[in-house]
Amino acid sequence: MANARGAAVKYDSVQKSYDGESLVVKNLNLDIPPGEFLTMLGPSGSGKTTCLMMLAGFEPATHGEIYLNDRPINNVPPHKRGIGMVFQNYALFPHMSVAENLAFPLQVRNVPKAEQEQKVQRALDMVELGAFGNRRPAQLSGGQQQRVAVARALVFDPELVLMDEPLGALDKQLREQMQYEIKHIHENLGVTVVYVTHDQTEALTMSDRVAVFNDGVIQQLSTPDDLYEDPQNSFVAQFIGENNKLSGKVVGIEGEECLVELDDGTQLKADRVNVSAVGDRTTLSLRPERVEFDTHDSMDNLVNGRIEELIYLGDHIRVRMNVAGNDEFIVKVRNRGERRKLHVGETVQVGWALNDCKALDAVA
Amino acid sequence: MSDTTDGQVLTTQDGKPLKAALRRALRREKLRAFLLIAPLLIFVLITFVAPIVDMLFRSVENGIVADTLPKTVIELSKWDPASGEAPDEVVFAALYDDMVIAVDQKTHTRLGSRLNYEQSGISSLFRKTGRRIKRMDEDGPFKDQFIGADKKWGDVATWQVLQQFSPRYTDGYFLNAFDAKRGAEGIEMKPEDQQIYMFLFGRTLFLSIVITLSCLLLGYPIAFLLASLPLRTSNLLMILVLLPFWTSLLVRTSAWKVLLQQQGVINDFLVWTRLIDDAGRLVMINNQTGTIIAMTHILLPFMILPLYSVMKTISPSYVRAAKSLGANDWTAFWRVYFPQSVPGIGAGAILVFILSIGYYITPELVGGTSGIFISNRIAYHISSSLNWGLAASLGTLLLVAVLVLFVVYDKIVGIDNVKLG
Numbered sequence: 001m002a003n004a005r006g007a008a009v010k011y012d013s014v015q016k017s018y019d020g021e022s023l024v025v026k027n028l029n030l031d032i033p034p035g036e037f038l039t040m041l042g043p044s045g046s047g048k049t050t051c052l053m054m055l056a057g058f059e060p061a062t063h064g065e066i067y068l069n070d071r072p073i074n075n076v077p078p079h080k081r082g083i084g085m086v087f088q089n090y091a092l093f094p095h096m097s098v099a100e101n102l103a104f105p106l107q108v109r110n111v112p113k114a115e116q117e118q119k120v121q122r123a124l125d126m127v128e129l130g131a132f133g134n135r136r137p138a139q140l141s142g143g144q145q146q147r148v149a150v151a152r153a154l155v156f157d158p159e160l161v162l163m164d165e166p167l168g169a170l171d172k173q174l175r176e177q178m179q180y181e182i183k184h185i186h187e188n189l190g191v192t193v194v195y196v197t198h199d200q201t202e203a204l205t206m207s208d209r210v211a212v213f214n215d216g217v218i219q220q221l222s223t224p225d226d227l228y229e230d231p232q233n234s235f236v237a238q239f240i241g242e243n244n245k246l247s248g249k250v251v252g253i254e255g256e257e258c259l260v261e262l263d264d265g266t267q268l269k270a271d272r273v274n275v276s277a278v279g280d281r282t283t284l285s286l287r288p289e290r291v292e293f294d295t296h297d298s299m300d301n302l303v304n305g306r307i308e309e310l311i312y313l314g315d316h317i318r319v320r321m322n323v324a325g326n327d328e329f330i331v332k333v334r335n336r337g338e339r340r341k342l343h344v345g346e347t348v349q350v351g352w353a354l355n356d357c358k359a360l361d362a363v364a
Numbered sequence: 365m366s367d368t369t370d371g372q373v374l375t376t377q378d379g380k381p382l383k384a385a386l387r388r389a390l391r392r393e394k395l396r397a398f399l400l401i402a403p404l405l406i407f408v409l410i411t412f413v414a415p416i417v418d419m420l421f422r423s424v425e426n427g428i429v430a431d432t433l434p435k436t437v438i439e440l441s442k443w444d445p446a447s448g449e450a451p452d453e454v455v456f457a458a459l460y461d462d463m464v465i466a467v468d469q470k471t472h473t474r475l476g477s478r479l480n481y482e483q484s485g486i487s488s489l490f491r492k493t494g495r496r497i498k499r500m501d502e503d504g505p506f507k508d509q510f511i512g513a514d515k516k517w518g519d520v521a522t523w524q525v526l527q528q529f530s531p532r533y534t535d536g537y538f539l540n541a542f543d544a545k546r547g548a549e550g551i552e553m554k555p556e557d558q559q560i561y562m563f564l565f566g567r568t569l570f571l572s573i574v575i576t577l578s579c580l581l582l583g584y585p586i587a588f589l590l591a592s593l594p595l596r597t598s599n600l601l602m603i604l605v606l607l608p609f610w611t612s613l614l615v616r617t618s619a620w621k622v623l624l625q626q627q628g629v630i631n632d633f634l635v636w637t638r639l640i641d642d643a644g645r646l647v648m649i650n651n652q653t654g655t656i657i658a659m660t661h662i663l664l665p666f667m668i669l670p671l672y673s674v675m676k677t678i679s680p681s682y683v684r685a686a687k688s689l690g691a692n693d694w695t696a697f698w699r700v701y702f703p704q705s706v707p708g709i710g711a712g713a714i715l716v717f718i719l720s721i722g723y724y725i726t727p728e729l730v731g732g733t734s735g736i737f738i739s740n741r742i743a744y745h746i747s748s749s750l751n752w753g754l755a756a757s758l759g760t761l762l763l764v765a766v767l768v769l770f771v772v773y774d775k776i777v778g779i780d781n782v783k784l785g
Contacts, residue, residue: 056684056688057687057688058684058687077687077692078684078687078688079687079688079689079690079691079692079693079696080690081688082690083688084688084689085684085685085688085689087681087684087685088681089679089681091679091681091682091684091685092685093682093685093686093700093704094704095703095704104686104689104691104699105689105690105691108689108690108691108692108695109690152689153688153689156689156690162688
């Protein structure tokens with residue numbers, strides 16, 4: 001397992017339709033280099049699981065070709081693809097013990113008995129379940145079952161491992177712990193991992209790159225920090241992290257900057273991301289933690305707002321404000337211990353830098 | 365967590381034992397639950413448990429000799445059949461007294477038919493004697509008069525039967541059911557040509573196993589298909605599976621007669637296609653083949669339904685997981701899917717087997733002589749020969765056989781491995 005290397009995956013204009021009337025996956029082009037941890041992130045029905053199932057071989061692509069290490073695999077049956085897979089509900093065989101579950105992929109590959117035992121034990125040790133080989137899956141906790149599923153997907157040294165929302169059934173604490181464990185296993189083994197989830201923190205925590213899916217199309221494919229800092233469109237901005245949106249109209253464009261007039265007449269400067277011309281409708285996207293109460297005149301944008309609600313959350317305070325007619329405007333204030341006096345009903349000035357405010361496509 | 369230390373009893377706030385308080389709180393609920401099931405419980409007791417107990421009792425009950433000939437039975441107990449001679453005058457005197465009363469109450473013919481099961485000819489002996497009894501001299505000697513009425517009264521064998529069936533309880537029916545009888549030297553098997561029940565039991569078991577296996581072979585793929593198709597299609601197919609259920613059993617069985625008989629549809633078709641010639645028409649009905657075909661058809665839904673409900677719960681991700689781990693279609697099915705469907709096979713097989721082992725109507729209609737079951741023989745004894753005792757003991761044996769198989773199944777497969785849904 002230690003010398004295993006990852007496989008390269010390539011989707012080449014892949015389309016998928018179930019009913020011949022609508023496309024679930026619309027023209028997917030995706031290159032996954034060897035050893036990458038790539039997450040397909042998106043709401044349910046966005047086509048991410050279908051993409052995974054096509055790669056695993058359980059769904060045929062309606063059009064296009066998928067390559068595994070430059071070999072087209074559209075006509076290769078699932079059992080010959082040599083791809084490890086972790087299923088949403090683990091799919092551990094209930095009538096076999098944990099060790100038998102792990103030995104299964106080795107048995108069907110006719111691995112010699114002694115080697116089987118050795119590999120099973122090594123895989124169990126890897127997920128710290130060395131003593132649990134004789135248990136039935138039903139006798140394990142959810143987290144342990146999860147680890148067995150991961151070990152089973154890795155025991156036959158696949159170059160590529162697919163994970164279909166593997167942590168969905170676990171509680172929050174366990175999920176976070178497993179995120180790190182899976183990440184470390186990936187780092188140690190160097191296999192390529194394609195991971196499907198609808199949980200954005202999971203995607204940000206674990207991935208090298210994240211492909212955000214919506215409506216059968218990859219909306220953005222980038223590293224987690226790029227995804228958060230530079231969303232390419234409103235969907236990504238909304239889906240990743242918390243976000244204030246202000247809708248308005250572009251009144252001026254100057255290089256990478258643009259001037260936007262909100263519906264109530266307020267004019268704001270913003271980073272121009274995907275607006276093309278003066279007069280376009282746009283949605284401004286602004287992260288709550290980038291809004292400052294300590295304003296100074298050199299700030300690009302300064303606006304007055306009324307404080308509607310204060311929520312104390314320990315490490316920070318959430319302030320819900322009415323800014324430019326939007327009363328869902330959230331500001332996160334770090335709790336520095338100085339007990340800054342904010343009062344509901346007060347009108348205060350807030351400000352932010354131009355680069356923190358992204359002018360994106362308009363959403364309805 | 366718990367306040368109890370050893371020997372201390374938990375109490376409620378006002379000092380009553382906690383357990384008693386809990387019982388009182390639950391009593392109302394228990395009573396309610398009981399009242400809800402009471403109608404069914406009474407119904408089952410009256411219509412199911414009581415007849416079965418009565419049947420079990422009838423298989424050993426034998427009060428008729430002692431009730432009809434009370435004095436004779438007492439006197440006869442002193443007689444030793446090994447002496448080789450008929451009993452002496454005292455017994456005959458007692459017999460005369462008993463017979464006078466029996467003839468008066470017309471119970472002697474019933475006793476005659478009862479003992480006729482054990483030895484043919486006794487029925488006519490009692491009827492004949494009944495007609496002569498009024499003409500006999502009341503003062504005796506009775507022995508000569510009885511032997512004069514019918515020579516059989518002088519036979520040791522007649523008296524042996526009477527003595528053997530004097531007790532109120534008998535194992536005679538069961539011996540009969542086992543093809544055995546009580547001879548001069550204890551229990552012995554009947555002559556070969558009279559042995560029938562053990563053979564019939566064997567055939568019933570054999571045919572039931574064949575029917576169960578063919579139901580499984582035919583039903584498993586259908587259940588598999590039903591469980592893997594989308595709901596709308598599988599519902600339509602399910603109706604087709606259930607359709608025979610909604611058709612009368614007699615209609616279905618008669619349909620098989622039309623299809624399978626020598627001048628029937630299948631034979632005609634085979635002759636028409638020249639696969640067989642007219643002289644070589646297949647005999648497919650009124651024999652074992654007919655029974656197997658018709659009963660497999662009738663019992664098939666009982667196999668499909670439990671299989672389907674178990675297969676429905678097997679997530680398709682198991683087979684997918686097996687394939688992703690490198691198993692081909694067959695290995696994925698055989699090592700992963702099939703073991704998980706075993707509880708359904710168990711449930712279906714038990715259901716079909718137990719239903720078929722006691723099946724009556726279909727073998728009766730299409731079984732001929734070589735395809736009838738033990739239950740047909742039981743029905744014959746209930747309704748034609750009126751030997752209810754024998755019918756009861758055969759029924760008891762059938763019940764015991766099923767229970768034994770059940771226990772064996774539990775030992776091998778485990779009854780908790782059976783799932784109906």
